Amino acid sequence: MSYLVLARKLRPARFKDLVGQEHIWKTLINAIRSDRVAHAFLFTGPRGTGKTSCARILTKALSCHSPVDFEPCNACENCLEINQGIATDIIEIDAASNRGIEHIRELRENVKFSPAKCRFKTYIIDEVHMLTTESFNALLKTLEEPPAHVKFILATTDHHKIPTTVISRCQRYDFSNIPVAEMTVFLKSVVQKEGIAISDSGLSIIANSSSGGMRDALTMLDMLISFSGDQIDDEKVIRILGLNDARELDSLMEAIIAKDVAKVITLFQNLVQKGRSITRIVIDLMNIVKDLSLVKTVSQEELKWHEFLPDQFALYQRLAERVTIGTLQQYFQIIMEVEGQIRRSTQAKICVEMGLIKMCSVESLAGIAEIITALRDSGKKKSPITS
Template identity: 40%
Template structure:
C-alpha cells in the first residue's frame, strides 16, 4: 500500500479520539445514548479542528448496531464501510464544487428514499457556506420538514456566511482552536506509537506553528520527518516551518532598541541567508511582541501558551522595554506586513523597517520622552509650592506683612494649575473620551443593549483571528440606537483597540450587516466603567436639580421645607427621573437604591 499522510492514518475514529473538543463529543455521545438525535447539525470552526472527522464518527455511531456508550464499534461492516467511504447511505458532498441549485435539488429528491443498508441516511455537506443563495433556499425546505430517516451534518469554517434561516433549523456546535498543549500531547503519542525519537522543542515549534489546527500540525510533522529522514530535531522543525528562534528575535530586538542599526541589519541579512521567509519573520516578531506585553501583565499565561519555551533573555527584555514602545512596534510591523504581500523584494522592506525601528525607540524611557515637558512643569510647580509654604510660615511668624488681595490670587491660580496638572497626569494612562460616552448614555436603553448582546458572538465571528482575539475580553455595557459602549478587561488591550481604526471599521461593517444600522463604537476600560457610569448619573442629577431650582425660585420658603420634609420618590422628581434613566439603560436587576 502507498504511503498515507499522518493526518489520514491517525484520523479520529471514535469520539474519544477527537482532540480538544470534549464538550461537543460528550454532548453528541449523550444524544446517541438517550436517542435524542436532531435531524440537522452544524459543525463550525477553524480548519483542522475535527469537524469532518466528528461528522463521520457521528454517522457511524448512529448507524452502528454494536455501539457502546455512544461510540461506534469500528468493527462491523457498516462502520468499516463508512470509514472507507463506500457506504451508499452516508453521502459526503463538497459544497465548494457542488454549490448550485441543481445539485441541492438532487440531494432533496434522493433524501426521500429510505436507506438501503443503514438505519439512517446521512448527508455530510462540507464547506456549506459556499452554497449559492438559490441552493440554500432549495435546502431550506428539506431542513424544515425532513424525512424521519435522514440526518444532515453541515460543516463550515465561516458560519457568518450561512443564512440565519438555515442556522435556526440546526443544532450548532462551535469547534474551538486546539491548544498547543493538546497538539503537543497528540504528536508525542503518535511518535511513540511509531517508535521514533524526537526533540521536545521541535514538537513545541510545530505545535505553535499549527495555530490551533491538528491537521496542520500533523502535516508539518510529516514534512519534518521527510526532511530529517525520520529524525525530528529542533533545527529541522525551524527549517520546515520557516520560524526564527527566540534567541535570534531577542538579539534582533536588543539591537533595535539600543539603536544599533548596523548589527540589526546584519541580523536581518543572516536570517534571510538561512532561507527564512520574510513574512514569517514579521509574523514571529508580532507574536514575540505580543508575548512581551502579556508577560508584563501575566507571566503565567505566557509560560503556559509558549509551552515553557521562555529563556532568561526574554524575561530580561520584558522587564526593560516599555509597553508604549511595543505598541508602536506592533503598529509598524502590521503596516509592513500588509505592504509585503504585494512586493517581490521583501528584503528591502525588512531593511527599511529595521532602520525605522532602530531610529525611533529607546529601551526604557520612550514614554518619559513624551512626558519630559510635563515633568519639568511639575518640578517647577513644586518649587513654587515650596516657596509659597515658606511665605506662609513667615506670615504666621509675623516677619512679613499679609499679601494684598491681588497677591493672594497668584497662589490660588498656581494651586489650580497644580491640581489640573495632577488630574491630567493621573488620567494619562487610560484616556477615555467622555464627549463620546455621554451622548450614548443620554439615549441608551436596555432594549438596545440586549439586541447587541444577542448578536455579539456572531459579530466577533466576522472578524479576523487577530481582531477576534483582542475582542475576546470585551463586552458591550451600554447601547443606544446611535452608539455602543464596549468595555475591555485589560487596559493595554483597551489602548490598542482605541487606536485601531481597522478594528472599529470591521465592527461597524459587521453591525451594519447584522443589525441594519451602524452605531458609533466607544471603548472604555472595564475598571473605569463603574466610575464613568456613576459620574454620568450624578451629573445628570445635578443638572436637573439646577434646572428645578431655577424654575422653583418663586416658591415660598414654607413650600420648599414641606417638599424637603417628604422623602417619598413621588416628591423627588429629580431622583425618580435619574432612577428611571438608570433602569432604562442598565435594567432593574443591577439597580440598588439607597437613601443618603
C-alpha cells in the same frame, strides 16, 4: 502497501479519539443516549480540528449494529463501510466543487428514498459556506423538515458566510482550536507508536506552530520524519519548520532595544531578501512586543500556557529587563502606525524602515506604576505632574 500520511492513517474512529473537542462529543453522546438527535447539524471551526471526522463518527454511531457506550464499534458492516467511504446511505458532498443549484435539486429529489442499510440516510455537506445563495435557498425547506430517515451534517470553517436562515435550522457545534498541551500529549502517543525519537520540547514546538489544527501538526510531523528519519532533534524541528526566522526576528528586536540602527536595518533587509513578507514581519514584531510585555508583567509559572522556542524565554527575560512597559507600549504604537501605513502605501518597505528607526529612538518612558514606585522610594511627596 502504499504510504498513508499520518493525518489520514490516524483519522479518529470514535468520539473519544477527538482530541480537544470533549464539549462536542459529550453533548452528541448525550443526545444519542436520550434519543434526542437533531435532524440537522452545523459543525463549524478552524481547519483540521475534527469536523469531518466527527461527522463520520456520528453517522457510524447512529447506524452501528453493536455500539459500545454509544460509540461506534468500528467492526460491524455499517461501520466498516462508512470507514471505507463506500456506504451508499452516507452521501458526502464537497460544496467547494459542487456549489451549483443542480446538486441541491438532485439532493432534494433523493432524500425521499429510504436508506438501504443504515438507520439514516445522512448527507454530509463539507465546506458548506461555498454553496451559492440559490443553492442555500433551495436547501432551506428540506433542511427544516426532512423525512424522518434523513440527517444533515453541514461542516464549515467559515460560518459567517452561511445565511442565518440556514444556521437557524441546524443545531450548531463550535469546534475549538486544539490546546497546545493536549495536542502535545497526543503527538507524544503518535511518535511512541511510530517509533520516532523526538523530545517533548520538539513536540510542543510542532503543536505551537500548528495554531491549534491537528491536521497541520500531523503534516508537519510527517515532513520532519521524511527529512530526518526516526531521530528528530530540536534544531532540525526549528530549521525544517522555518522557525529560524523567529530567531532572526528576536535578534531584530534585540538590536532595536540596543538602538543599533545599522544592525536593525541590515537584519530587516536580510529577512526581506529571503522572501519573508513585510506584513508578516510587522505582525511578528507586534507579537514579540506583546510577548516581552507578558514576560515583563507575568511570572513564568503563570505563562505556562505560552510556548517559547528553546532559549527564547531566557532571551525575552533579558530583553524585558532592559525596557520599561512604557517603552514597549511606544514600540507597539509605532508598529500599529506602520501596519496602517503599509496597507495604504506602495512603499511598504520604506514605511517599515522608518518605523524601525523611530523605534530605535524611543526614549525610555517609565510606566505610571514605575513612576509611583520611584517616587515612593525617593520619599518625594509631590507628584512631578502637579509640580
